Structures are given as C-alpha cells and as structure tokens.
Amino acid sequence: MIEFENEQTNVEQKVDNSANTLLDKEEFKNPENIAFSCRNVDLYYDYGEKHSLKNINIDILKNKVTAFIGPSGCGKSTLLRCFDRMNDLIDGCKVTGDIKYMGQDINEINTIYLRTKVGMVFQQPNPFPMSIRNNICYGPRCQGIKNKDTLNKIVEQSLKDSALYDEVSDRLDASGLSLSGGQQQRLCIARTIAMSPDVILMDEPTSALDPIATLKIEELIKELKKKYTIIIVTHNMQQAARISDYTAFFMLGELVEFNETEEFFAHPRDKRSEDYITGRFG
Amino acid sequence: MLEELNKDNIVQEDKKFKRKELTDRIVKLIFLFIAIICASFVIFIVIFILEKGIEPFVKNYSLVEGEVVQQNIGLFFTNTRWLYDGNGGMGFLLLTTLYTTLLSLIISIPVSIFTALFIVRMAPKRAKPVIKTCVELLSSIPSVIYGIFGMGVICPIIQMAPVQTFAGNSILSASLVLALMSIPTITMVSINAIEAVDKSMINASIALGASNAQTNLKIVLFSAKSGIFAGIILGVGRALGEATAVQMVIGNNANGLGFYNPLNPGMTLTSAMLSGIGEASGIGYDVRFSLGIVLILVILMITSILNVVKNKMDVIKTKNSTSVIKKIGKFFSSDIAFIRTYFNDKFKKDSK
Ligand SMILES: Nc1ncnc2c1ncn2[C@@H]1O[C@H](COP(=O)(O)OP(=O)(O)OP(=O)(O)O)[C@@H](O)[C@H]1O
Ligand SMILES: [Mg+2]
Numbered sequence: 001m002i003e004f005e006n007e008q009t010n011v012e013q014k015v016d017n018s019a020n021t022l023l024d025k026e027e028f029k030n031p032e033n034i035a036f037s038c039r040n041v042d043l044y045y046d047y048g049e050k051h052s053l054k055n056i057n058i059d060i061l062k063n064k065v066t067a068f069i070g071p072s073g074c075g076k077s078t079l080l081r082c083f084d085r086m087n088d089l090i091d092g093c094k095v096t097g098d099i100k101y102m103g104q105d106i107n108e109i110n111t112i113y114l115r116t117k118v119g120m121v122f123q124q125p126n127p128f129p130m131s132i133r134n135n136i137c138y139g140p141r142c143q144g145i146k147n148k149d150t151l152n153k154i155v156e157q158s159l160k161d162s163a164l165y166d167e168v169s170d171r172l173d174a175s176g177l178s179l180s181g182g183q184q185q186r187l188c189i190a191r192t193i194a195m196s197p198d199v200i201l202m203d204e205p206t207s208a209l210d211p212i213a214t215l216k217i218e219e220l221i222k223e224l225k226k227k228y229t230i231i232i233v234t235h236n237m238q239q240a241a242r243i244s245d246y247t248a249f250f251m252l253g254e255l256v257e258f259n260e261t262e263e264f265f266a267h268p269r270d271k272r273s274e275d276y277i278t279g280r281f282g
Numbered sequence: 283m284l285e286e287l288n289k290d291n292i293v294q295e296d297k298k299f300k301r302k303e304l305t306d307r308i309v310k311l312i313f314l315f316i317a318i319i320c321a322s323f324v325i326f327i328v329i330f331i332l333e334k335g336i337e338p339f340v341k342n343y344s345l346v347e348g349e350v351v352q353q354n355i356g357l358f359f360t361n362t363r364w365l366y367d368g369n370g371g372m373g374f375l376l377l378t379t380l381y382t383t384l385l386s387l388i389i390s391i392p393v394s395i396f397t398a399l400f401i402v403r404m405a406p407k408r409a410k411p412v413i414k415t416c417v418e419l420l421s422s423i424p425s426v427i428y429g430i431f432g433m434g435v436i437c438p439i440i441q442m443a444p445v446q447t448f449a450g451n452s453i454l455s456a457s458l459v460l461a462l463m464s465i466p467t468i469t470m471v472s473i474n475a476i477e478a479v480d481k482s483m484i485n486a487s488i489a490l491g492a493s494n495a496q497t498n499l500k501i502v503l504f505s506a507k508s509g510i511f512a513g514i515i516l517g518v519g520r521a522l523g524e525a526t527a528v529q530m531v532i533g534n535n536a537n538g539l540g541f542y543n544p545l546n547p548g549m550t551l552t553s554a555m556l557s558g559i560g561e562a563s564g565i566g567y568d569v570r571f572s573l574g575i576v577l578i579l580v581i582l583m584i585t586s587i588l589n590v591v592k593n594k595m596d597v598i599k600t601k602n603s604t605s606v607i608k609k610i611g612k613f614f615s616s617d618i619a620f621i622r623t624y625f626n627d628k629f630k631k632d633s634k
Contacts, residue, residue: 084489086488089485089488112491113491115490119489122482122486126480126482128486138490138500139490142491142493142496143491188486
C-alpha cells in the first residue's frame with residue numbers, strides 16, 4: 001500500500017529543472033542572440049505511451065556550439081529532431097510546449113523552409129547513391145536552383161567549407177559511396193552546408209569514424225561555428241569539452257543541467273551531472 | 283592423463299565436425315543435382331517444341347482431295363495473313379504481339395509504380411496491409427477470369443467508340459486486359475523494391491528540405507529503379523505470353539494489315555496458337571508449334587535484353603569475368619574432393 005502511494009507521488013512530481021537550465025547571463029537576455037528556445041517541451045512516442053522528453057527548457061545561442069550529452073536513450077536525438085521537425089515523420093509522436101526558432105513558433109513555420117534553414121547531419125554517413133556533385137546539388141536543386149554556374153559554385157564552396165575539396169576535387173563525378181567513411185560524413189556536411197542553413201544539427205557525427213577522421217570533423221566544426229549555429233549530440237565527453245561552448249546534460253528524458261562548457265565540467269551543479277562526468281554511471 | 287584425455291576429446295570433436303561438414307557438402311551436391319534436373323526440363327521442353335515446330339516445314343501433310351501440303355517457309359515470313367493451311371505468315375502476329383504488349387505496358391508501368399509508391403509511402407498506416415492484400419489477391423486471379431471481364435466489360439465500353447468496331451473486340455481491349463493482368467505483378471515487385479529503400483536516404487532527403495514528392499521521385503524511385511525494373515520484366519513476360527485472356531477479346535483477325543489501329547481486331551502469336559485448337563488437326567495443329575518457336579525466341583530475346591539493361595542499372599557491379607560454368611565447377615570441386623577424402627579415410631580405417 002505504501003509502495004503504491006510512493007509510486008503515485010513519483011508520477012505526479014513535476015520535473016522542474018528550469019533553474020538549472022535557463023541561464024541568467026547577458027547573452028541570453030537579448031532575444032536576437034537566441035536561435036532556438038524551448039519552453040515546457042514534452043514529447044511522447046507511441047501515441048502517448050512513452051514519455052520521452054520531460055519539461056525541457058533551454059535556449060540555444062546563435063553562432064555557438066551547443067553539445068548535448070547524456071546516457072543512451074535519454075532523449076538527445078529526440079530533442080535534436082524536434083528542431084527541424086523530423087519527429088513529424090514518426091507515427092504516433094506528439095510534441096507539446098513551445099519551441100521557437102528565431103522567435104517564431106516552429107509549428108507556424110513552413111516545414112520545408114524550416115528544414116532548409118536548419119540542416120541535419122546524421123549519425124551514420126548517408127550519402128545518396130549518386131555522384132559527389134549530385135549529392136551536393138540535391139538540396140539546392142530541390143529548391144529550384146538550375147543554373148549550372150551557380151550549382152558549380154555551390155559545390156566548390158561547400159566542399160571547401162567542409163574540408164573535402166582537396167581530396168575529391170578531381171573526381172566530383174565519382175559515386176558518393178566510393179568515399180571512405182570519414183569522407184562520406186564530410187560529404188554529408190557539405191551537402192547540408194550547400195543549403196546555406198543557419199543552424200546545423202549533428203547527431204553523433206563522429207561515432208562511426210576513426211580518431212583521425214573524428215579529429216578532422218572536430219576541426220571542421222570549430223571552423224563552421226564562425227558561420228553557423230551548431231548543435232551536436234555526442235557520447236564523448238572529451239569531444240564536448242573540446243569543441244562546444246555550451247553543454248546540456250540529459251538523463252531519462254530530462255534536461256538536468258545546461259551551462260557554459262567549461263563551467264559545466266569544472267563545477268557541475270547537479271549531483272547527477274557530477275556522477276556522469278566522473279564516470280560513476282552512464 | 284589429462285593431456286591424453288584432451289587429445290581424445292579433440293579427436294572426438296574433430297570427427298563430429300567432419301561429419302557435420304560432410305552432410306553440408308552432400309546436401310549442397312543434392313541441390314545442384316535437383317537444379318540440373320529442373321534446368322534440363324526447360325531444355326527438354328525447348329527441344330520438344332523445336333522438333334515439333336520444324337515438322338510442318340518438312341513433313342508432307344495429306345489433305346482430303348489427295349493433295350499434299352507443307353508450311354511454306356517464304357510465306358511464313360512474308361504473308362500478311364495468318365492461315366492454318368500451310369500458307370500463313372507469322373510476321374504480323376509477331377508485330378501485333380509486340381504492339382499489344384507495348385500498349386499494355388504504357389498503361390501498366392506508370393499505374394503500377396504509382397500504386398506501389400502510394401501503398402508504401404502515402405497510404406494511411408491502417409489501410410496499407412488491406413490494399414497490399416488486395417493487390418496480392420489480384421495477382422492470383424486466373425487469366426480466364428480477366429478474359430471474361432474483358433469480354434463483359436472492356437469490349438462493350440470500346441464498342442461505344444464513335445467508329446465501327448468488331449463488337450469491341452480489338453487490340454486495345456487486349457492491351458487493357460493485359461495491363462490489368464500485369465499491374466498486380468509489377469506492383470507487388472515494386473512494393474518490395476520501394477520498401478527496401480534505405481530509410482536513412484529518405485530522412486536525409488527530407489532533412490535537406492526536399493518535399494515529399496521530390497523525395498519520392500528523386501530518392502525512392504531512383505534507389506528502387508532496378509527492383510522496379512525487375513517487376514517490369516515479369517510484367518513483360520506475362521503480357522507477351524498470355525494466351526487465354528487475349529484470345530477472348532482480341533477478335534482473332536487473320537488479316538494482319540490493320541494492326542496499326544488499336545481499335546481493329548487483331549491476332550497475336552498466342553491467340554493464333556490457341557484459337558480453334560480443339561478442332562485442329564494435321565498441319566493446322568502442328569503449325570502452332572512453329573508459332574511456339576517464334577514466341578519462345580521473342581520472349582527469350584526480350585527478357586535477356588531487359589536483364590542486361592537491368593544489370594547496367596545496378597550500382598554495384600561485379601568485376602568477375604570468369605565463365606559461369608567455371609565458377610560452378612570451382613564451387614563444387616572442393617566439395618567432391620572433401621567427400622572423396624572423407625570416405626577414403628573411413629575405408630582405410632575400416633580395412634584396418
Ligand atoms: N521512433 C521511436 N519510437 C518510439 N520510441 C522512440 C523512438 N525513437 C526513440 N524512442 C525512445 O525515446 C527515448 C529517447 O531516444 P533517443 O533516440 O532520443 O535517445 P538518445 O539520447 O539519442 O540515445 P543514443 O545516445 O543511444 O542515441 C528512448 O527511450 C527511445 O526508446
Ligand atoms: Mg541518438
């Protein structure tokens with residue numbers, strides 16, 4: 001009986017970490033600086049059966065790298081997919097609460113427009129089975145760009161931006177699948193950059209890569225943050241510490257803590273973050 | 283002591299695995315044997331038809347009045363009429379066969395592809411299995427039912443055309459019936475091809491701001507193209523080879539000159555083979571085998587050309603250029619060697 005009551009109270013307990021996740025800092029006060037803001041975001045999978053994000057409150061700064069870390073299954077990818085509404089493709093997925101992009105409710109923005117502004121790089125490199133050139137031209141072509149010169153310029157620029165140009169400039173018509181894994185991932189980044197987005201979402205972009213390819217992508221991300229807002233999911237805490245400006249730590253669907261990366265790793269405010277960083281679980 | 287035991291164990295285990303390997307290899311050979319039997323049946327059928335089909339050109343058939351006839355080789359290629367008396371020409375039958383098939387494909391290919399695309403990518407989740415089952419059922423309906431449907435529904439509709447038709451029996455009716463018959467086949471294969479498209483490609487496309495229509499055309503159909511083409515090859519085979527349903531609606535017009543107009547009645551290789559076969563005798567019966575040769579050759583040629591095209595479509599190309607027979611030989615020679623040594627060893631042991 002007592003146990004039952006305990007369960008009841010557990011369920012009713014409302015998660016409220018907003019004190020730990022909304023920062024009281026100058027940069028966050030100016031709405032101009034904020035790319036995404038989430039308020040009281042809940043997400044349910046399987047027609048409401050699975051509560052996968054619980055009361056998320058977070059602001060993502062423009063032209064900064066924000067890293068999402070946390071144990072497997074805590075909802076990092078799920079939140080990332082909220083930002084370009086890729087969750088719409090999943091049957092039975094429901095999002096409640098406010099997510100704003102540049103101050104505008106993302107449900108009111110045309111999804112196609114949103115996805116051209118918010119690019120996504122997936123965990124597994126997934127170039128299309130076409131030539132390198134066509135891989136990059138795919139997005140712009142879908143937006144109706146047909147001019148060959150323009151497309152060629154886009155190809156060159158995005159390959160240079162993604163640090164792939166020197167390796168593939170002499171075989172742009174080779175299949176995208178003929179590249180190595182790390183090259184494929186950079187091709188996927190190039191493909192995303194070709195849309196000239198404002199934000200790039202990266203879901204564990206280096207988890208399928210070896211250390212050298214990983215290093216290259218990390219260098220690239222540092223380069224890219226001059227132009228783009230980047231949100232990156234990673235399992236690798238060193239990576240988060242190396243490349244990100246802000247770090248968000250998730251657990252069991254909650255956003256536990258959000259802070260400047262240095263501060264987060266030096267002085268975690270939540271016990272759970274501290275345990276995770278020091279490797280006591282997860 | 284312990285060492286000895288281990289040694290024994292290893293020998294024991296080794297024997298066990300050897301026996302397992304032996305059964306594997308024997309089963310493999312048995313399957314090869316069965317495959318060879320099946321393949322030789324096909325060859326046997328072809329030889330049978332060839333032999334029977336050449337007969338009308340060389341054998342003397344006696345008619346009632348004491349005359350003797352053979353199938354005229356020259357007329358077989360040049361005559362514009364099909365006759366069962368030794369003077370028929372199959373040229374227009376062949377043309378009509380190809381023409382009817384082509385017309386049916388013009389209808390069935392787009393319809394099938396879009397049906398498959400709809401079922402996999404657009405249909406509501408609950409409706410999907412229902413529609414899929416319907417298509418599966420359609421593909422198992424026997425051709426005579428399609429023929430009856432053509433006679434009862436399609437022909438009367440064609441008859442409504444403002445021009446004179448042969449009671450609606452026409453090349454167009456045959457094409458429509460063939461299209462209906464091949465749509466389920468092509469659709470089923472296309473569904474499988476489209477379902478096999480890598481989900482991550484689709485996600486990547488959508489994440490790049492492509493609309494659903496763009497994703498479907500540029501990624502889904504593009505990636506599934508060789509699978510869909512395999513379905514089309516099956517559809518072509520079905521359309522080229524269908525006899526019953528075609529014979530019921532095409533009008534069986536022995537004069538081939540009107541073949542260009544789809545509203546005219548016509549005659550295909552298959553319908554010429556089938557129509558009146560019950561009453562046929564002598565040369566009128568045997569010459570159907572000659573048409574059979576033509577039909578087999580056409581189907582073999584077209585499907586192998588289409589297969590070459592399909593293989594060109596596949597992204598992954600195998601570079602191996604050794605001949606198939608050599609490959610098969612290599613594939614099995616090690617098995618035979620293994621089995622031989624196994625039994626040799628065994629006999630040696632037994633004789634000891
Ligand atoms: N398509 C889906 N349908 C149902 N449940 C899902 C779906 N995708 C994710 N989930 C569930 O949502 C929760 C969060 O998943 P998510 O993929 O966001 O985790 P993650 O933090 O990215 O984990 P990982 O680090 O392993 O990638 C998990 O419990 C998972 O089972
Ligand atoms: Mg994930």
